[in-house]
Amino acid sequence: MADPKTPRFVQTWLADDDAERDAARAALLASPASVAPKFFYDRLGSHLFEAITELPEYYPTRTEAAIFARHGAEMAAAIGARIALIDLGAGNCAKAARLFALLEPKRYVAVDISVDFLRDALRTLQREQPHIAMAGLGQDFSSSLDIPVDLVGDDRPVFFYPGSSIGNFAPDEALGFLRQIRSHADHGGLVIGVDLVKDAGVLETAYDDALGVTAAFNLNLLRNLNRVIESNFDVADWRHVARFDRAQSRIEMHLEARRALAVRWPGGERRFAAGERIHTENSYKYTAEGFARLLTHAGFAAPTHWTDPDGWFAVFWAPVA
Ligand code: AVI
Numbered sequence: 001m002a003d004p005k006t007p008r009f010v011q012t013w014l015a016d017d018d019a020e021r022d023a024a025r026a027a028l029l030a031s032p033a034s035v036a037p038k039f040f041y042d043r044l045g046s047h048l049f050e051a052i053t054e055l056p057e058y059y060p061t062r063t064e065a066a067i068f069a070r071h072g073a074e075m076a077a078a079i080g081a082r083i084a085l086i087d088l089g090a091g092n093c094a095k096a097a098r099l100f101a102l103l104e105p106k107r108y109v110a111v112d113i114s115v116d117f118l119r120d121a122l123r124t125l126q127r128e129q130p131h132i133a134m135a136g137l138g139q140d141f142s143s144s145l146d147i148p149v150d151l152v153g154d155d156r157p158v159f160f161y162p163g164s165s166i167g168n169f170a171p172d173e174a175l176g177f178l179r180q181i182r183s184h185a186d187h188g189g190l191v192i193g194v195d196l197v198k199d200a201g202v203l204e205t206a207y208d209d210a211l212g213v214t215a216a217f218n219l220n221l222l223r224n225l226n227r228v229i230e231s232n233f234d235v236a237d238w239r240h241v242a243r244f245d246r247a248q249s250r251i252e253m254h255l256e257a258r259r260a261l262a263v264r265w266p267g268g269e270r271r272f273a274a275g276e277r278i279h280t281e282n283s284y285k286y287t288a289e290g291f292a293r294l295l296t297h298a299g300f301a302a303p304t305h306w307t308d309p310d311g312w313f314a315v316f317w318a319p320v321a
Contacts, residue, residue: 005126005127005130006126007122007123007126007134007135007136008134008135008136008151009115009118009122009135009136009137009138010115010135010136010137010148010151011114011115011137011138011139012137012138012139012148013113013138013140015140020228021228021229023036024036024039024225024228024229025229025265025268028225028231028263028270028278029268029270032276032278032279033270033272033276033278033279034278034279034280035221035225035278035279035280037168037280037281039221039225039228040217040218040220040221040224040280040281042220042223042224042227044220044223045217045220045221045224048213048216048217048220049217051213052209052213052214052217055209055211055213055214056209057205057206057209057210058206058207058209058214059202059312059313060164060193060195060206060313061163063308063312063313064162064163064164064193064313064315065098066308067306067307067308067313067314067315068098068099068315070306071306071315072099072102073102074306075102075191075306075315075317076102076103076104078317078319079103079158079189079191079317080156081104082155082156083103083104083105083106083107083155083156083157083158083188084105084106084107084108084109084151084152084153084155084156084157084158084188085099085105085108085109085158085160086109086111086147086152086157086158086159086184087108087109087110087111087160088141088145088160088165088181089112089141089161089163089165090110090112090121090136091112091117091121092121093108093110093118093121093122093125094121095160095162095163096108096160097125097129099160100129100132103158105132105155105158106132106133106153106155107132107133107134107135107151107152107155108125108129108133108134108135109134109135109136109137109147109151109152110122110134110135110136110137111137111138111139111141111147112136112137112138112139113139113140114138115136115137115138116138118136118138119136122134122136137151142169142177145177145180145181145184147184156187156188157184157185157186157187157188158185158189158190158191159181159184159185159188159189159190159191159192160190160191160192161181161190161191161192161193162191162192162193162315163193164193164194164195164283164313165193166178166193166284167194167195167250167282167283167284167285167286168281168282168283168284169284170282171284171294174284174294175294175297175298178190178294178295178298179298182298182299182300182320183299185320187320188319188320189300189317189318189319189320190295190300190316190317190318190320191315191316191317192316192318193313193314193315193316194288194291194305194313194314194315194316195283195285195312195313196285196286196287196288196307196311196312196313196314197285197286197287198285198310198311200244202312203244203251203285204242204243204244204251206251207242207251207253207283208240208242212240214240214242214253215240218240218242218253218255218280218281219235219238219255220235221255221280222235222238222255229265230265230266231263231264231265232263232264232265233263234261236258237258237259237261238255238256238258238278239255239256239258240253240254240255240256241253241254241256242254248282248284249284249285249286250282250283250284250285251281251282251283251285252279252281252282253279253280253281253282254277254278254279255277255278255280256275256276256277257272257273257274257275257276257277258274259274260272260273260274288305288311288314291303291305291314291316292305292316295316295318299320300318300319301319301320301321302319303316303317303318303319304316304317305317
């Protein structure tokens with residue numbers, strides 16, 4: 001990063017659209033049918049997710065922000081100085097930017113699936129904070145994390161993964177992902193937000209709000225699928241379902257057929273009975289002790305965490321020796 005006033009942009013990953021389409025069709029034909037949650041996030045889906053984070057029922061975003069506001073100074077003391085902050089799923093970079101005054105990073109590396117999502121936000125941020133060397137990295141880090149060493153330089157790599165996005169991985173995948181982060185974080189560590197197990201009513205309301213924004217977010221996945229695989233889903237035929245499965249400690253989101261129907265796409269079709277479901281997302285909830293164990297298992301040393309007064313959400317600092 002020769003000129004710290006101009007962010008550097010690197011794209012290390014390109015979508016294989018044919019493979020994605022094949023995988024989507026195969027998952028629809030499976031029993032039970034499923035669709036990968038990445039299909040939520042077309043342009044409208046990303047806006048709907050932003051709207052979800054503003055809902056009174058969806059507590060994770062504001063609860064996490066309150067934990068940072070209340071305990072930020074303690075966190076900064078634990079994390080230490082001379083850091084390169086590596087923001088996984090940076091989006092508009094707003095969450096990380098709020099930590100700059102506390103953590104005083106020397107470098108900031110914003111990672112998202114496409115550098116195009118990052119360009120405007122990062123350029124604006126660079127103008128506001130010219131003393132921090134900034135870079136944008138386009139990468140599908142959920143399949144493989146690869147941070148070019150020159151983006152981190154000699155500073156201590158501190159990964160930032162807020163918003164309880166780790167909950168969208170199954171626990172064995174979460175462990176694999178945390179191990180990958182660990183392997184890139186020598187002398188640094190990980191700051192991660194985790195949604196905690198709680199009353200089923202609170203959880204189910206957070207994923208089935210009164211305005212129907214989460215229902216729209218779930219149903220929009222069918223429209224996106226129509227665009228991607230040229231299927232003919234009619235959104236009106238489907239109902240949003242969100243249930244907490246305590247045995248698996250996860251919120252499951254499904255779409256349920258309101259009547260018997262067939263969905264067609266070029267070269268294929270899938271028939272659904274009335275009441276049959278398509279599984280669209282899991283959102284795992286952890287106990288603080290269980291998540292600390294997962295971090296230790298992944299090779300991090302002595303994790304510390306902070307929670308809100310209700311114990312609904314936790315922010316962990318997991319150092320690497
Ligand atoms: C992105 N992720 C952390 C959200 C969650 O809570 O699992 C996605 C979401 N799905 C429905 N509401 C929010």
